Amino acid sequence: MPDGTTRCRACHGSDGPVVLDLGEQPPWDRMPPWDTPLPDAAYPLRMWCCRDCGLAQLEADAEHVEELFAVEPRAVVEQSDRSVSRLAAEGLLRPGGRVVEFGSPHGESWLPRLTGRGMTAVDPAGCPDGTADLIVDFYGLLHEPDQHRALHRRAAALAPGGTLAMQLLPLGTVLREGQWYDLRHGHYAYWSLPALDAALRGFGLGVHRAWRYPLSGGTLLVTARADAAPDAATRELIEEERALGVTDPAALARLQEAADDVRWLRDWLAAERAAGRTVAGYGAASRAVPLICRAGLDAGLLTAIGDAAPGKQGRRMPGTDIPIVSPDELAAARPDRVVLFLPALADEVRAQLPEVEAAGGRWVVPVAGREAVQTLPPLAMLGSRSPG
Numbered sequence: 001m002p003d004g005t006t007r008c009r010a011c012h013g014s015d016g017p018v019v020l021d022l023g024e025q026p027p028w029d030r031m032p033p034w035d036t037p038l039p040d041a042a043y044p045l046r047m048w049c050c051r052d053c054g055l056a057q058l059e060a061d062a063e064h065v066e067e068l069f070a071v072e073p074r075a076v077v078e079q080s081d082r083s084v085s086r087l088a089a090e091g092l093l094r095p096g097g098r099v100v101e102f103g104s105p106h107g108e109s110w111l112p113r114l115t116g117r118g119m120t121a122v123d124p125a126g127c128p129d130g131t132a133d134l135i136v137d138f139y140g141l142l143h144e145p146d147q148h149r150a151l152h153r154r155a156a157a158l159a160p161g162g163t164l165a166m167q168l169l170p171l172g173t174v175l176r177e178g179q180w181y182d183l184r185h186g187h188y189a190y191w192s193l194p195a196l197d198a199a200l201r202g203f204g205l206g207v208h209r210a211w212r213y214p215l216s217g218g219t220l221l222v223t224a225r226a227d228a229a230p231d232a233a234t235r236e237l238i239e240e241e242r243a244l245g246v247t248d249p250a251a252l253a254r255l256q257e258a259a260d261d262v263r264w265l266r267d268w269l270a271a272e273r274a275a276g277r278t279v280a281g282y283g284a285a286s287r288a289v290p291l292i293c294r295a296g297l298d299a300g301l302l303t304a305i306g307d308a309a310p311g312k313q314g315r316r317m318p319g320t321d322i323p324i325v326s327p328d329e330l331a332a333a334r335p336d337r338v339v340l341f342l343p344a345l346a347d348e349v350r351a352q353l354p355e356v357e358a359a360g361g362r363w364v365v366p367v368a369g370r371e372a373v374q375t376l377p378p379l380a381m382l383g384s385r386s387p388g
């Protein structure tokens with residue numbers, strides 16, 4: 001779609017450039033049975049940045065035909081625990097208070113944690129305006145094609161004095177870490193704190209507090225309310241993102257450079273193969289799809305990808321012939337190297353699969369945007385190796 005016909009999902013402005021173009025990419029959530037012939041359908045995947053409000057966003061809508069439920073990694077569950085505890089420490093989880101959840105179509109729910117503390121859950125579909133003492137949005141907002149409508153619904157649902165709490169991966173993290181592969185079909189909005197704060201003010205809210213956690217390179221828990229008064233630490237997070245250039249299309253173009261550099265991964269795998277070493281992967285995660293497609297990998301270079309989700313096993317990665325196998329099958333193949341596509345899960349996955357290192361294999365992580373592969377030290381050196 002040429003500039004001029006693109007309309008901002010939040011402010012409806014039309015002025016802005018494409019800042020990241022990944023070409024044609026297969027939908028990340030469509031993992032076909034392993035013997036389905038190639039090629040897979042692919043669609044343009046582009047990030048467009050609005051000059052008026054600074055929202056980086058998916059340029060085009062994409063249809064979704066399938067939703068494969070992933071096993072929620074322990075690191076994600078633990079972050080949910082931390083986020084809910086933080087909200088409790090802020091005094092936001094009052095017994096009898098009404099909570100509305102705008103959740104993700106493929107994430108877990110926070111409601112059991114909140115009703116377990118005495119809050120009353122109200123269905124967002126049947127929620128009259130002005131009823132929610134607390135709204136929790138756990139990766140929900142980014143799935144909404146119409147961001148203006150999504151923000152309006154959340155603001156309207158809040159009771160006077162209510163708080164909107166959101167967990168999201170901010171654009172600042174994507175930019176700082178060169179995580180261009182976080183651009184996905186179906187993930188429409190890539191908010192930064194400065195842009196989100198400005199957009200919320202259009203609905204009578206503003207960023208009140210924000211906390212950063214290590215998950216996914218830097219995940220934020222953000223609260224917004226009508227009489228928002230950010231403290232010094234929150235203002236620092238907002239300014240830190242602004243300094244990175246999150247609302248500047250020229251700065252965002254650095255993501256394109258990182259995406260264009262991905263050939264190093266293919267070269268590394270070819271060198272491993274030439275040296276007689278077999279390499280498998282672990283984590284058939286959404287972020288692995290564009291990385292693998294963009295690097296042009298196939299089963300000749302990466303023999304298989306292990307994943308704990310039964311719904312993914314027996315399928316293959318979109319756009320390639322790389323099969324997805326169970327963790328047990330992965331270990332039984334005794335690969336010399338295992339590329340971990342979710343580096344944050346290193347401790348968890350290595351502890352669950354000690355067989356890999358017991359057989360002489362090594363875990364490696366791609367270092368995004370830095371043209372490097374880093375070999376993790378043996379788990380025993382970390383002092384947490386389980387017996388067997």
Ligand SMILES: [Zn+2]
Pocket residue numbers: 008009010011012013050051052053054055
């Ligand atoms: Zn805009």
